Amino acid sequence: MPLQLQKPIAFIDLETTGTNLGTDRIVEIAIVKIAKDGSRQVKRKLINPEMPIPAGATDIHGITDDMVKDAPTFRQVANELKQFLDNCDLGGYNSNRFDIPLLVEEFLRTGLEFDMNSRRLLDVQRIFHMMEQRTLGAAYKFYCNKTLDGAHSAEVDAIATWEVLEAQLERYPQLGDNIDSIIKFIGDDQIVDFARRFIMSNGVEVFNFGKHKGKTVVEVLKSEPQYYDWMMKGDFPLHTKQKLTEILNRTLLKKN
Incomplete structure (x- = not known):
């Protein structure tokens, strides 16, 4: 075919x-x-x-x-x-x-x-x-x-x-x-970042690794903002960092 x-x-x-x-x-x-x-x-x-x-x-x-x-x-x-x-x-x-x-x-x-x-x-x-x-x-x-x-x-x-x-x-x-x-x-992958450090759960991004696994990214960024800096300085793929920044910026926009 x-x-x-x-x-x-x-x-x-x-x-x-x-x-x-x-x-x-x-x-x-x-x-x-x-x-x-x-x-x-x-x-x-x-x-x-x-x-x-x-x-x-x-x-x-x-x-x-x-x-x-x-x-x-x-x-x-x-x-x-x-x-x-x-x-x-x-x-x-x-x-x-x-x-x-x-x-x-x-x-x-x-x-x-x-x-x-x-x-x-x-x-x-x-x-x-x-x-x-x-x-x-x-x-x-x-x-x-x-x-x-x-x-x-x-x-x-x-x-x-x-x-x-x-x-x-x-x-x-x-x-x-x-x-x-x-x-x-x-089936279509619901990809957040290609390294799959984040995944979609009930329509929101959640962590897929480490101590915050299963928690929403927004929740962690609000309660532990230094975690963003740790990831941005860490050995994570650029695409992961790009998506984390997009989520942070979206969160800040909603605040304002």
């Missing part, structure tokens, strides 16, 4: 220095953009992370310090990537928990505005885990009957993710044929 698109969708895959949203960096990005007519554009770039690539990360994706020493930094390509992703929904494999959050962090570090409010996020892994419980390589074998040669190459993984989604639409007609129907079927 061909996917009916109201606007383009961009499947993103990153290779990185590690998995910490607050401190790790992108070393390779591949974007497979599917237009409304089904045509495909691919953009792939090696990125200089401006930090050493740990040996454990190189063992996974094969990218070394020497391979990226002359590559552009994220700041140097940020505007080009932003324009390529303009007016696109975003997809990937485990992308809602890693690739998209880390990409947003990189944009925040550059100070370049990357609006997420109008974008729908389609994580193909959620369909697979709901239906079959497997990894991307197994998903590719299961749905496409192909071996995923070159796994952990960003471009290979991003293209494979798109092919897996196409096969899922054929296998599961109950998904429908558009982004809205798929997200309705698999």
Whole structure:
């Protein structure tokens, strides 16, 4: 069943220095953009992370310090990537928990505005885990009957993710044929911050970690205002700090 698109969708895959949203960096990005007519554009770039690539990360994706020493930094390509992703929904494999959050962090570090409010996020892994419980390589074998040669190459993984989604639409007609129907079927994450330090509960933001877990953010900011300063100085992702500041500012506005 061909996917009916109201606007383009961009499947993103990153290779990185590690998995910490607050401190790790992108070393390779591949974007497979599917237009409304089904045509495909691919953009792939090696990125200089401006930090050493740990040996454990190189063992996974094969990218070394020497391979990226002359590559552009994220700041140097940020505007080009932003324009390529303009007016696109975003997809990937485990992308809602890693690739998209880390990409947003990189944009925040550059100070370049990357609006997420109008974008729908389609994580193909959620369909697979709901239906079959497997990894991307197994998903590719299961749905496409192909071996995923070159796994952990960003471009290979991003293209494979798109092919897996196409096969899922054929296998599961109950998904429908558009982004809205798929997200309705698999459930839409109510994301406050990508690191999930806050979650929504009964329509309000609550802490999802630490001594205040389960308490509303507004309640804590009122009773313990120094907690805001502690988080802003701490090793939290920029997106988490941005959302905390938005909640604080909203609280102050209501006061006045």
